[in-house]
Amino acid sequence: xxxxxxxxxxxxxxxxxxxxxxxxxxxxxxxxxxxxxxxxxxxxxxxxxxxxxxxxxxxxxxxxxxxxxxxxxxxxxxxxxxxxxxxxxxxxxxxxxxxxxxxxxxxxxxxxxxxxxxxxxxxxxxxxxxxxxxxxxxxxxxxxxxxxxxxxxxxxxxxxxxxxxxxxxxxxxxxxxxxxxxxxxxxxxxxxxxxxxxxxxxxxxxxxxxxxxxxxxxxxxxxxxxxxxxxxxxxxxxxxxxxxxxxxxxxxxxxxxxxxxxxxxxxxxxxxxxxxxxxx
Amino acid sequence: xxxxxxxxxxxxxxxxxxxxxxxxxxxxxxxxxxxxxxxxxxxxxxxxxxxxxxxxxxxxxxxxxxxxxxxxxxxxxxxxxxxxxxxxxxxxxxxxxxxxxxxxxxxxxxxxxxxxxxxxxxxxxxxxxxxxxxxxxxxxxxxxxxxxxxxxxxxxxxxxxxxxxxxxxxxxxxxxxxxxxxxxxxxxxxxxxxxxxxxxxxxxxxxxxxxxxxxxxxxxxxxxxxxxxxxxxxxxxxxxxxxxxxxxxxxxxxxxxxxxxxxxxxxxxxxxxxxxxxxxxxx
Numbered sequence: 001x002x003x004x005x006x007x008x009x010x011x012x013x014x015x016x017x018x019x020x021x022x023x024x025x026x027x028x029x030x031x032x033x034x035x036x037x038x039x040x041x042x043x044x045x046x047x048x049x050x051x052x053x054x055x056x057x058x059x060x061x062x063x064x065x066x067x068x069x070x071x072x073x074x075x076x077x078x079x080x081x082x083x084x085x086x087x088x089x090x091x092x093x094x095x096x097x098x099x100x101x102x103x104x105x106x107x108x109x110x111x112x113x114x115x116x117x118x119x120x121x122x123x124x125x126x127x128x129x130x131x132x133x134x135x136x137x138x139x140x141x142x143x144x145x146x147x148x149x150x151x152x153x154x155x156x157x158x159x160x161x162x163x164x165x166x167x168x169x170x171x172x173x174x175x176x177x178x179x180x181x182x183x184x185x186x187x188x189x190x191x192x193x194x195x196x197x198x199x200x201x202x203x204x205x206x207x208x209x210x211x212x213x214x215x216x217x218x219x220x221x222x223x224x225x226x227x228x229x230x231x232x233x234x235x236x237x238x239x240x241x242x243x244x245x246x247x248x249x250x251x252x253x254x255x256x257x258x259x260x261x262x263x264x265x266x267x268x269x270x271x272x273x274x275x276x277x278x279x280x
Numbered sequence: 281x282x283x284x285x286x287x288x289x290x291x292x293x294x295x296x297x298x299x300x301x302x303x304x305x306x307x308x309x310x311x312x313x314x315x316x317x318x319x320x321x322x323x324x325x326x327x328x329x330x331x332x333x334x335x336x337x338x339x340x341x342x343x344x345x346x347x348x349x350x351x352x353x354x355x356x357x358x359x360x361x362x363x364x365x366x367x368x369x370x371x372x373x374x375x376x377x378x379x380x381x382x383x384x385x386x387x388x389x390x391x392x393x394x395x396x397x398x399x400x401x402x403x404x405x406x407x408x409x410x411x412x413x414x415x416x417x418x419x420x421x422x423x424x425x426x427x428x429x430x431x432x433x434x435x436x437x438x439x440x441x442x443x444x445x446x447x448x449x450x451x452x453x454x455x456x457x458x459x460x461x462x463x464x465x466x467x468x469x470x471x472x473x474x475x476x477x478x479x480x481x482x483x484x485x486x487x488x489x490x491x492x493x494x495x496x497x498x499x500x501x502x503x504x505x506x507x508x509x510x511x512x513x514x515x516x517x518x519x520x521x522x523x524x525x526x527x528x529x530x531x532x533x534x535x536x537x538x539x540x541x542x543x544x545x546x547x548x549x550x551x552x553x554x555x556x557x558x559x560x561x562x563x
Contacts, residue, residue: 025371026380029364033391033436034408035413043405044413083301091295099291106295109302115548116310117497119514120537123308126521127316127534132308159305166302227396227500232521243397243504254405257398265390272386 037261044255056255063252069241075153076237077223080161081216084169087162088215092173093204096182113163118228125160126233154235161223166221169215176211191249217271226262316534328535334535338503343532346511347539350496353427357434358492362484364435365442365491366450372443373450385447388440400504403433425506433501438491445490448484482554489551493544513540 023048044056060066113121129149147227148155186206189199205212227239236244242256292299315415320331336345372384406413407429423429453476461471499514508515513536520533 022371022374025367026375029368029371029439032439035385036402036436038408039412040402086299087298091298094292094294099295102292102295105299109299109306111548111552112306114493115541115544117514117544119497119499119517120313120540121309123517123521123534123537124313127530128309128312131312159301162301163306194447202556221393225393225396231500232518239396243500252406253401257401260398261394264393268386268393272389280501 008044012200040254041258044251044258046173047251056119056249056251057259059249060255061253063245065236065245069236069238070230072153072236073224076157076161077220079158080165080223081219083158083162084165084219085173085215086213088166088169088173089200089204092170092179093179093182093186093200095188096177099219104118106170110166114167118164119232120227121160121163122229122232125156125229129156149233154233155238156233157235160229161219164226164229165215165219165222168218171209172218173208179211214271217267221264221267221271224267225244225260253261311538313534314391316531317538319531321531322468333431334531335538337532338535338539342511343513343516343536345462346513346516347536347543349427349511350513350540351543353431353434353510354492356431357495358488360431361435361438361442361491362446362488365439366480366484367489368439368444369443369446369450373447384443388443391440392437392444396499396500397504399433399436399499403436404466404505407432426508430502433505434495434498438494441494442487442491445487446483448481449480478508486551486554489547489554493547493551496540496544496547 045054046052091102091106095106118218130146133142136145148159157225158266185203187200189203195204225239227243230237231240231243239260242253242260243255245252290419310434318330318332319516320333339347368384372381375381405411405412407419407424408414409423411424412425413419414421424433457475458471461475466474497514499512499518501513502510503515503518517533517536517540520530520536
């Protein structure tokens with residue numbers, strides 16, 4: 001699940017509660033949230049034998065499989081982002097131009113993935129793949145069903161991630177499209193002789209820059225963090241590799257945990273930068 | 281020549297690729313799941329028949345305990361997380377320090393998305409059997425590897441999520457409402473009882489439901505941390521997928537998945553109307 005920090009505006013109204021009560025809450029919360037982090041970080045850089053050392057972080061890069069799994073995840077993310085945008089944007093523009101009946105359908109298919117727990121989704125996928133391979137064994141489609149499960153680039157994961165990313169991408173794009181007058185833009189561009197692809201690429205998309213960036217980063221965060229589906233289908237994506245490699249090296253595993261926390265943080269900073277840039 | 285001729289899109293045509301992908305990537309697995317859950321395997325070599333046997337089996341022991349433990353854990357985390365998250369959000373939002381507000385809100389954004397195995401590792405380093413806190417304070421082993429340990433760890437992403445959910449609602453409590461209440465002689469208690477809580481209730485309940493869903497679906501953290509010592513439905517399903525069980529169990533796993541989806545749908549059926557209601561007060 002990807003949650004986004006709201007833009008805080010002003011100090012909320014203080015009603016009741018003494019200053020002491022508030023301070024106690026803050027101290028307990030700080031202890032609960034910071035102690036594990038501080039301990040984890042110190043654990044990765046210090047041990048009694050070697051003293052202070054950044055060796056655990058160095059070992060991340062040199063561990064076998066780091067580059068392969070990280071590149072696999074990045075490639076999956078890139079294809080997922082493109083696919084999500086290519087599929088969603090025309091449908092969402094159609095809703096505004098002449099198919100309002102499509103809106104409830106879009107709302108439904110972009111809410112369903114939030115309801116279905118990933119573990120049950122992967123159960124469905126694997127049983128579809130198994131039954132599909134049996135049923136299609138004698139037909140040319142059999143090769144397709146094998147091809148989408150290729151280890152180097154599992155298309156089946158891309159399809160699953162497209163579905164999982166739909167809710168987040170839809171909401172981001174919806175906010176962007178609300179802010180512009182799609183109908184006027186389309187009429188103006190079409191009357192001036194723009195083709196549909198030209199219209200999409202040169203008129204609509206530049207106006208949606210921050211919404212597109214938001215959708216892309218939310219999808220990226222999702223793909224770089226997704227473990228359950230990839231692990232249970234047996235693919236070595238980056239989150240799966242983290243678990244595989246850290247089996248017997250405690251320092252390395254905690255260093256990788258810190259790294260993934262930093263990764264989330266960087267992604268969210270980029271995200272809020274991208275969506276914070278207000279259009280006039 | 282009218283502009284309509286140029287701007288008209290052929291109805292749903294632009295949405296057809298999306299609908300096709302959803303039908304294939306989501307529809308087919310969903311149908312296979314449902315069919316499998318209601319298929320009773322026949323004798324070897326014979327086709328199975330349709331029936332409720334798997335669903336019934338998934339609601340009997342030993343599976344029922346796992347489903348109930350998952351629901352119990354999620355409920356504990358949801359209620360505890362919603363209460364502490366609201367307290368924290370209120371403490372932070374009423375603070376005079378803008379830096380504190382900003383940093384807690386952005387840290388919540390990061391931690392709400394921090395889950396899975398990395399979360400388990402960080403807590404194992406802290407409270408695991410050889411964790412620093414465990415050894416320094418001479419606490420016994422096994423502190424983390426039980427129901428309450430898991431709840432403690434789940435709160436690490438649930439409380440921040442609640443802060444994110446409730447912060448807009450808390451900010452939506454207008455100062456004028458408090459002034460009006462005070463002007464009419466209301467006590468602090470009366471303000472919260474008759475104004476504050478009723479306005480916050482949809483957001484609070486919505487948060488509880490969202491937190492429930494997050495813990496209910498969580499799998500990786502529990503798998504890395506407690507293994508089989510806390511019986512959870514997600515781990516039972518994962519065991520079935522990885523072939524860690526007796527033959528013939530696969531269909532019960534499909535039924536268990538169906539049970540999970542039903543629980544999640546009930547939860548969402550509560551959440552969506554609440555979300556609509558709470559957004560009424562927020563502009």
